[in-house]
Amino acid sequence: MNSSDYTPAAKALHWLIALLIFVLFPLGWAMDDFTGVQKFQAFNLHKSLGITVLALMVLRVIWRFFNSVPELPASMPERQRKAAHAAHALLYLATFLITFAGWALISTSSKPSVLFQVTNFPLLPWLSDLPADDKKAYHHLFEGAHGFLGWVLLALIVAHIAGALYHAIVLKDGIYSSMKPNFGKKPSGLAVALLAFGAGFLGLSGTGKAVAxxxxxxxxxxxxxxxxxxxxxxxxxxxxxxxxxxxxxxxxxxxxxxxxxxxxxxxxxxxxxxxxxxxxxxxxxxxxxxxxxxxxxxxxxxxxxxxxxxxxxxxxxxxxxxxxxxxxxxxxxxxxxxxxxxxxxxxxxxxxxxxxxxxxxxxxxxxxxxxxxxxxx
Ligand code: HEM
The missing domain is CATH 2.40.128.110 (Lipid/polyisoprenoid-binding, YceI-like)
Structure with missing residues (x-):
């Protein structure tokens, strides 16, 4: 591993979260059009993958707490550095907020949520215990917030990808390659474990037994x-x-x-x-x-x-x-x-x-x- 690279664990977390978010957007927009049991399954797949993003984001923040990140190139102007840091902080924030809004949404819903077709979804207790009328009002609020945050996150992701491509194709300053997956190199045990965890979760969500x-x-x-x-x-x-x-x-x-x-x-x-x-x-x-x-x-x-x-x-x-x-x-x-x-x-x-x-x-x-x-x- 190059010292200017992110660690394999950081890369595994980054690309796993990216992949999940890539699936969550179209699923979020399309799932209402399904009917019957498929609709129930599509909604619960979305919720389960969404909560997985939250769990991986927590791991990512913990990783960041204990590891330093590669330095930005010395040639990069101060204003650009600040903009890059702000954009990354906003991406973290929007991802956390959208997953929490989703979790709050299902905690105030009258519909059941099943986590990976295995167990009942743990709900946020102070919301799921509210009287029915309050729940309804909060549900509308979180529904609006979740949808709005979707557009905010999408805009941030588009800017993030555009920035990454600009560094990779135009500037060629090593920023993109610091997060590039190292296919062909021997990955660390932690990265393999993270990817196996992700693949296992995705597999579980697709092959679980039939829902009620x-x-x-x-x-x-x-x-x-x-x-x-x-x-x-x-x-x-x-x-x-x-x-x-x-x-x-x-x-x-x-x-x-x-x-x-x-x-x-x-x-x-x-x-x-x-x-x-x-x-x-x-x-x-x-x-x-x-x-x-x-x-x-x-x-x-x-x-x-x-x-x-x-x-x-x-x-x-x-x-x-x-x-x-x-x-x-x-x-x-x-x-x-x-x-x-x-x-x-x-x-x-x-x-x-x-x-x-x-x-x-x-x-x-x-x-x-x-x-x-x-x-x-
Ligand atoms: C990064 C994570 C997530 C992304 C990118 C995402 C994205 C989306 C999008 C784009 C929609 C469609 C919004 C609309 O049509 O207005 C949606 C709907 C929905 N999401 Fe998520 N979501 C995420 C996480 C979650 C989580 C963690 C949950 C619950 C545990 C969740 C529950 C829902 C529900 C219940 C809906 C349907 C809302 C409705 O009925 O209007 N989402 N999501």
Whole structure:
């Protein structure tokens, strides 16, 4: 290695990041045009490669911290040196910012993200824990920032490549060759390890097992019901309107993503008085909280056809963990799901401890019976 060259590790990091960014741009622009499972896969490939760029950038900064970089030629005017340093600092900054904006974007999204088709994406906790409405607002913000930073980064990359070519073709001052890959020379162990890491990651993203299938619930053959007991009476009701987004694969339950939105105005017991009570501020208060949401990512297997979702229920603006064991039976693309759980209504501010002098059970039973067809059948 020439002393005016970057080390093989620095070169490996530079070219690996360049290659990934080269793939990320067209993928970012094109992925919205895909449909169904391919769209999900394209988005998750983009997210996974993007987060890899972030990891490699961190390694790169660590490398820079412990290593000196080749000197710029003495013939280079001071103004050009300053411009080159500023351009490089901006490239680092824009790359970090775009990856963080991407990470923030998926941390405020309602859609699931799977890292290299292997595991759920780790989300930024202070963003993923925000209430749904705040998340939506932040999501828009990060979406705009991510797109804008794309154009900033692209402009910086174009300037960077133009500068490199000017040094390589016109000035021939050795700046370009200091970062040129040394094909044919024996690479260092670290550079080989970095390239193997990159190739392994890329391979993993292309050859992973199939992602969870999307399912569409058939409302005419499905029911979401609740049951509360008090004063010797049992009140049963159903939610007439709800939306369920389900991604599930029995062979990869860890990739499960479920979101059920309930229209709280659609709760009906068959008794006008009881329905009116449910719509009061004391009970569901749909005027202020028109929807309730149950969202879960990843299911645990609990024996043949049995799984458990550890999700979060948001009801009357209160979010609490609720685990939901379910049984699923899939036959030629149609799934029948039954699930049952209990929630403590007082946790969500639904009703009071006693109602009209009657003791009412705090636990309310929720039962779910869904029939769904696989969309990518
Ligand atoms: C250097 C790294 C990255 C580059 C160059 C890049 C580039 C892009 C580009 C050009 C788009 C299209 C923007 C548009 O159509 O307005 C995009 C979209 C997107 N990117 Fe990235 N990205 C990077 C990293 C990431 C990361 C780390 C994540 C998440 C972990 C991510 C998540 C997304 C998502 C979710 C979208 C779709 C946004 C939407 O729905 O409008 N990106 N990206």
């Amino acid at each position: 299938s999307e399912w569409s619930v058939k409302p005419e053959a499905s029911q979401i019901a609740f049951e509360a007991t008090g004063g010797g009476y049992t009140t049963k009701g159903t939610f007439g309107q709800y939306r369920a987004e389900i991604e599930f694969d029995p062979d990869a339950p860890e990739q499960t993503a479920v979101r059920v939105l309930l229209n709280m105005n659609s709760a009906a017991t068959g008794t006008a008085d009881a329905d009116e009570a449910l719509r009061s501020a004391e009970f569901f208060n749909p005027a202020q909280f028109p929807t309730a949401q149950y969202a879960a990512r990843g299911a645990q297997s609990a024996g043949a056809g049995k799984y458990v979702l550890n999700g979060r229920l948001t009801l009357k603006g209160v979010t609490k963990p609720v685990s939901l064991p379910f049984l699923i039976n899939i036959k030629s693309g149609t799934a029948h799901v039954t699930a049952e759980t209990k929630i403590n209504r007082l946790d969500f501010g639904v009703g009071q401890e006693t109602m009209a002098g009657l003791a009412v059970d705090n636990d309310v039973k929720l039962t779910i019976d869904l029939t769904a067809v696989r969309l990518d059948n």
